[in-house]
Amino acid sequence: MRGWFAACLLALCLCWGGALAAEVGVEGVKYFSHHNSALGESLHTLSYTFNITNGVWNRLNGGTARDFYFSRADCWEVDLRDSAQGGVDSSFADNVDLFFLCTHGNNTGDSIYLAYDAQQTEWHSNSTRWKLGDGDLEWLALYACRTLPVSSVDRTCNHFFYGLHMVLGSHDSLWDSWTTEECGRDFAQNLKDGDRVADAWLDGLSDWWCDQNALVASAERADTWGGDLTRTTMARDHWHGRGEVCSDIPHSQVYWYRVALID
Amino acid sequence: MRMRTTGLLAVGLLLLAVSLPSAVIRRPAARPQITRPPLVSRLAGQAELRAKIVQAVKAARPFQAGEAIPVYRLAPVTRDQVAARAMELANRMLPTLGCRPLAAADLAADDDYLLAKPSGSVKVRAYLPSGFISVMDQDRVFQGKCAPLSEQQGAAVALAFIKEQNLVRLLPGERLTSAGCRRISTFGVRAEDGQRQEPTLSSLVVLVGRELAGRPVIGPGGRVVVFLGGKGEVVGLQRNWREVLPGSAAKVQALSLEVVVDRVMKELTALGGGKLPPAGSVVVERAECGYLAGGKHVTQAFLQPAYALHVVMRVEQGPQLARVVIVPAGDKLLEPLVSGPGEAKGVIRPSAKPEPGGDE
Numbered sequence: 001m002r003g004w005f006a007a008c009l010l011a012l013c014l015c016w017g018g019a020l021a022a023e024v025g026v027e028g029v030k031y032f033s034h035h036n037s038a039l040g041e042s043l044h045t046l047s048y049t050f051n052i053t054n055g056v057w058n059r060l061n062g063g064t065a066r067d068f069y070f071s072r073a074d075c076w077e078v079d080l081r082d083s084a085q086g087g088v089d090s091s092f093a094d095n096v097d098l099f100f101l102c103t104h105g106n107n108t109g110d111s112i113y114l115a116y117d118a119q120q121t122e123w124h125s126n127s128t129r130w131k132l133g134d135g136d137l138e139w140l141a142l143y144a145c146r147t148l149p150v151s152s153v154d155r156t157c158n159h160f161f162y163g164l165h166m167v168l169g170s171h172d173s174l175w176d177s178w179t180t181e182e183c184g185r186d187f188a189q190n191l192k193d194g195d196r197v198a199d200a201w202l203d204g205l206s207d208w209w210c211d212q213n214a215l216v217a218s219a220e221r222a223d224t225w226g227g228d229l230t231r232t233t234m235a236r237d238h239w240h241g242r243g244e245v246c247s248d249i250p251h252s253q254v255y256w257y258r259v260a261l262i263d
Numbered sequence: 264m265r266m267r268t269t270g271l272l273a274v275g276l277l278l279l280a281v282s283l284p285s286a287v288i289r290r291p292a293a294r295p296q297i298t299r300p301p302l303v304s305r306l307a308g309q310a311e312l313r314a315k316i317v318q319a320v321k322a323a324r325p326f327q328a329g330e331a332i333p334v335y336r337l338a339p340v341t342r343d344q345v346a347a348r349a350m351e352l353a354n355r356m357l358p359t360l361g362c363r364p365l366a367a368a369d370l371a372a373d374d375d376y377l378l379a380k381p382s383g384s385v386k387v388r389a390y391l392p393s394g395f396i397s398v399m400d401q402d403r404v405f406q407g408k409c410a411p412l413s414e415q416q417g418a419a420v421a422l423a424f425i426k427e428q429n430l431v432r433l434l435p436g437e438r439l440t441s442a443g444c445r446r447i448s449t450f451g452v453r454a455e456d457g458q459r460q461e462p463t464l465s466s467l468v469v470l471v472g473r474e475l476a477g478r479p480v481i482g483p484g485g486r487v488v489v490f491l492g493g494k495g496e497v498v499g500l501q502r503n504w505r506e507v508l509p510g511s512a513a514k515v516q517a518l519s520l521e522v523v524v525d526r527v528m529k530e531l532t533a534l535g536g537g538k539l540p541p542a543g544s545v546v547v548e549r550a551e552c553g554y555l556a557g558g559k560h561v562t563q564a565f566l567q568p569a570y571a572l573h574v575v576m577r578v579e580q581g582p583q584l585a586r587v588v589i590v591p592a593g594d595k596l597l598e599p600l601v602s603g604p605g606e607a608k609g610v611i612r613p614s615a616k617p618e619p620g621g622d623e
Binding site: 033036042043044046047049054058070071072106153154157176177178181182189192195198199202203208209210211225229258260261 | 373376378380386399401404405406445446447448449450451452453454455457460465468470481482483485486488501533534535536538540548557558559560573575576583584585586587589601602604605606607608612
């Protein structure tokens, strides 16, 4: 009888722990030799990529079956692309709570450009083919340059916010340097400390020596437009098990984006 | 017979005369096409980039070649000292943030780091490797409202606060400097039509630097960062300030400008996989010459002289790479100046790609 009780208690604890455990997917591209050879480009090595991605993985990997960490040519653009458009997001980026990617970035024509070192099936991303949050994803974190220029946040985000809570990116350069190699671990530690997700990004990326240009954009409902900002996604979202997390906002109900940035 | 022989000789001589010039002036076979840029233009590009780097380093007020530069020893920090200093600093600031004082038991340890959340949105952190301490009201720093202060006003408030609160201990020859400001702001933009709200300044971030023996302390470790909110109140503070022991630990000889520039060029070449980037794409945003102090996770025993160049490679569409190139300024190092990059701890991807649309 006692044994049964202990077993039930253990099972309950495991279930409860599983419910609280957040899933994380991490990808990092450091070398671009295949990309450069194929396209005749000259993307530079991002020397500290793995310091950043290891920092996130080491702190947030909860050992769930969905967690993954891929590097180099194992990072593919289809991981973010919508399944209906030939992608596999429902198995990777949109199958975890936080997807963190470190690579070269840019924004052209209101689409986020991310460079990859494997052609699976393209050499770079096109965010007009993303549909994020219709699966599990809440937070998309991109340690890459100029993914969200201030002037095109809305037009860029309109393409892919399908239940996604927040995109954590940049409005200009993010630095690849000895002094910013700690950004990944600081961001992850902030999440674990119970900081708001947006604050965790802005604080985690800042060493106040390199001019880091962090930016966060969150999906918001119509009733908070010009109203009570304490009820916004940006003000309420925390890492699972460390505070409040908002419910998903369907694509059709995303009325505005709240933007926070450092410049 | 004689006539015949003479005739043949004449024909032979004629043939020889005709064939000789063609043998002498025969064209060499055509060479294969060279597609790479001519050497002259490559050298010109290299010279242009070098000139750019030289100009940037000169603007940073470099050391004179052969000059004896003192290297300073830093006071080691123990866990107890860091905890005590965090408590002291936090308890000086917490009343102004409307918080109760911190007790020693409030600081919980996690890895190389102490954390306390005394109340509301106030967060206190201390890092054991460096002695870095942060006390911040997260609500007011990231989501509050700040009056539109000028950088000069902000710097004046921050410097006065540091002095009043006795936040840093300065040795003779040390002084505080203003290192500019950054801003944390928020705004809303409507999805349907892009209508944008006026941005709200959440906090003004005042960067206060440090100068030692007439040289700046460069890197994230030479900073007190003061966050201003409301009408100009201090709503957060980060101090990464390693204490210098009096007297120099050693002296190193300054490298010449040529050697420093060579090292920077070498670093830039390595980034491009053995190729120098085109001079036109390289923008040196900032160049500094001083004593390098690392971030909060770095244990450091010495303050050593170095150059730091904040370089952005830009292509037409925007920045492509932003990198701080750090090279030593002296002929020897007492400890490594920077740590090298790491390798991935990731797993190998399963070879089979999942079918599109699959859940598992």
